[in-house]
Amino acid sequence: MNALSRRRGACPALSAPMETGDGLLVRLVPADGIFAPRALVGLAHAAQAFGNGILEVTARGSLQIRGLTDEGIGPLNDAVTALGLVPREGLAIDASPLAGIDAMEIADARALAREIGAAVAAASLLPRLGPKVSVVIDGGGACPLDASKADVRLLAVRSEAGVAWRVALAGDAAGARPLGAWRAREAVAAVVDLLTRVAALGRAARMDDVLRGEATPFASVDPTLLAGPAASSFPDPHPQTREGADASAERALSASAPKTRPGPLHLHPLADGTLARGIGLPFGALEAGSFIALIEAAEAAGAREIRLAPGRALLAVGLTRNGAARLEQAATALGLLTEATDPRGFIAACPGAPACASGRLAARALAPQVARALAPLLDGSFEVHVSGCAKGCAHPAPAALTLVGRETAPATGLPSLDSPTLDFPIALVREGKADGAAQATLSPAALVPILTRLAAPGRHPGETGAQALSRLFAQAFLERSA
Numbered sequence: 457m458n459a460l461s462r463r464r465g466a467c468p469a470l471s472a473p474m475e476t477g478d479g480l481l482v483r484l485v486p487a488d489g490i491f492a493p494r495a496l497v498g499l500a501h502a503a504q505a506f507g508n509g510i511l512e513v514t515a516r517g518s519l520q521i522r523g524l525t526d527e528g529i530g531p532l533n534d535a536v537t538a539l540g541l542v543p544r545e546g547l548a549i550d551a552s553p554l555a556g557i558d559a560m561e562i563a564d565a566r567a568l569a570r571e572i573g574a575a576v577a578a579a580s581l582l583p584r585l586g587p588k589v590s591v592v593i594d595g596g597g598a599c600p601l602d603a604s605k606a607d608v609r610l611l612a613v614r615s616e617a618g619v620a621w622r623v624a625l626a627g628d629a630a631g632a633r634p635l636g637a638w639r640a641r642e643a644v645a646a647v648v649d650l651l652t653r654v655a656a657l658g659r660a661a662r663m664d665d666v667l668r669g670e671a672t673p674f675a676s677v678d679p680t681l682l683a684g685p686a687a688s689s690f691p692d693p694h695p696q697t698r699e700g701a702d703a704s705a706e707r708a709l710s711a712s713a714p715k716t717r718p719g720p721l722h723l724h725p726l727a728d729g730t731l732a733r734g735i736g737l738p739f740g741a742l743e744a745g746s747f748i749a750l751i752e753a754a755e756a757a758g759a760r761e762i763r764l765a766p767g768r769a770l771l772a773v774g775l776t777r778n779g780a781a782r783l784e785q786a787a788t789a790l791g792l793l794t795e796a797t798d799p800r801g802f803i804a805a806c807p808g809a810p811a812c813a814s815g816r817l818a819a820r821a822l823a824p825q826v827a828r829a830l831a832p833l834l835d836g837s838f839e840v841h842v843s844g845c846a847k848g849c850a851h852p853a854p855a856a857l858t859l860v861g862r863e864t865a866p867a868t869g870l871p872s873l874d875s876p877t878l879d880f881p882i883a884l885v886r887e888g889k890a891d892g893a894a895q896a897t898l899s900p901a902a903l904v905p906i907l908t909r910l911a912a913p914g915r916h917p918g919e920t921g922a923q924a925l926s927r928l929f930a931q932a933f934l935e936r937s938a
């Protein structure tokens with residue numbers, strides 16, 4: 457491996473580690489999405505031996521080891537092979553973490569992922585697609601993939617005619633553009649067709665670029681391909697191009713969507729009568745010793761496998777109710793997240809200084825204090841991002857509130873919530889990314905007291921945390937300028 461074969465910003469798979477401010481980073485997703493508990497213990501030892509000894513689970517549910525050197529990559533590869541892990545290759549397809557075993561799922565997302573992976577390979581698309589192009593497949597089960605962005609996303613829905621896959625483009629569940637719904641065979645063909653359009657624009661292209669270039673979205677798609685034999689049973693795939701279809705398509709698409717889904721940090725019934733228990737890693741990271749203790753506690757509780765889940769969590773699979781209770785106790789003792797309401801679950805933080813050379817802020821060390829300070833508002837209606845620098849590794853998308861270490865004051869004339877003359881001020885960005893325009897600056901010493909004071913009044917009855925945040929910030933700035 458040499459530096460030329462690495463790319464900043466590309467998916468840092470084991471075969472192509474990415475350079476970061478704290479050395480090389482590798483991301484590991486097993487081809488079948490399943491880790492044997494012993495394999496995870498082995499990986500934790502490898503992280504201690506060759507990396508910085510911290511294991512991370514990302515917001516999309518991938519395992520990361522960072523702080524690696526060039527010399528450490530070969531031995532890490534050997535360790536992964538010896539542990540019997542087969543990393544995912546080819547197109548990045550994220551399937552529901554409990555796919556195939558979830559008692560609540562509508563369809564097995566992993567089975568569809570295999571079909572799509574094979575069809576994309578057969579169409580020779582892989583060399584023509586960029587490394588960031590991704591597909592998300594949500595089987596409609598207990599752990600939604602709503603927050604994971606993708607070029608193409610599929611969600612299992614029920615219709616009178618059986619199971620269909622709703623296809624949407626370029627975004628997360630809330631922002632992606634709906635296209636239509638098809639049975640599995642036609643959905644696979646549709647995904648290949650859509651990715652062929654991305655590939656035709658070059659390796660830097662994403663689905664957004666395809667959408668921008670379509671005057672009438674997908675009017676030119678071969679109707680026999682996208683409509684398929686299920687066209688009479690499922691919503692029209694071209695609501696904009698077929699008169700009279702809009703209302704029925706809309707009805708079918710919305711009425712059949714999965715309703716309330718608990719998310720990973722719960723106890724989940726599985727199809728075989730056993731249970732899966734989700735445990736969250738605070739800010740997505742855990743030191744190897746604690747990680748090993750967690751996995752051994754899961755093993756002792758009867759877990760036969762571990763799956764990683766979006767939202768920086770892992771799921772211990774195959775438990776009895778007693779085993780799940782024992783694991784929960786062990787996780788609590790390790791300071792991990794067992795409740796979906798834990799305020800730490802709504803904060804993303806990178807390692808920051810001093811672990812990362814680019815860090816201007818001790819982001820991960822500050823994050824627990826930020827969680828405590830903002831706890832009265834953190835109800836899951838918004839996310840906070842604590843970032844060591846403007847690169848924003850932990851949360852590339854905009855967040856409601858971003859606290860970012862910057863080398864210099866971002867601009868003159870900005871309101872400072874305390875002293876304005878600091879070497880490394882913290883910039884406060886509202887509804888933006890870590891490199892977005894700052895609305896105010898803060899000193900590291902003043903950050904926690906100011907956030908605590910700001911959030912203390914809490915929410916009004918009926919108000920969400922996001923609404924209260926907006927109100928309290930507006931009030932704070934008003935008071936400063938008065």
Ligand code: SF4
Binds near residue numbers: 806807808813
């Ligand atoms: S965002 Fe954090 S991890 Fe990424 S380069 Fe900056 S300090 Fe390092």
